Amino acid sequence: IPDRSEAPVDDRTLARALARFYDIGVLPDWWKLPDPGSDAAWRAIAEVLEERDPWCRGVLLLGLDAPEEALAASFARAAKHSVCRGFAVGRTIFGNAAEGWFRGELDDAGAVADMAERYRRLIALWERVQGTGGGD
Secondary structure, three states: OOOOOOOOOOOOHHHHHHHHHHHOOOOOOEEEEOOOOOHHHHHHHHHHHHHHOOOOOEEEEEOOOOOHHHHHHHHHHHOOOOOEEEEEOHHHHHHHHHHHHHOOOOOHHHHHHHHHHHHHHHHHHHHHHHOOOOOO
16 A cells, blocks of 8 residues: 555555455455545545445544644545544554653553543544534
8 A cells, every 4th residue: 555655646546556455355354544635535445445345344544643633634534435434543542652651751550541531532533523422
């Protein structure tokens, strides 16, 4: 799967990559993909899944260590497309806590609290952009 930071992409880049995986027999239950960057790209991904793998459960949006502010735009775009079922953004949740813990600036409880709060905020953000709640 191409990384947008290193290669030129268009609205069909990820869709072409998925089609190629299907061509070689890869049939995942879930795809874990970066934000393709546009509604047209999300539609192209949905078309490939509908045509090639109707049993695929959908896409989980990767965070790629993005800050919460950047994820807000990705979440808002992704939530408009039913093929995207949620997110998988580990480093955004645990990255800062891990650094603080390794440096001795956070104890176990502090690291857990930091990660829990970040995860809570991301869930609330996802629910807000989907219109399913997310209020505090």
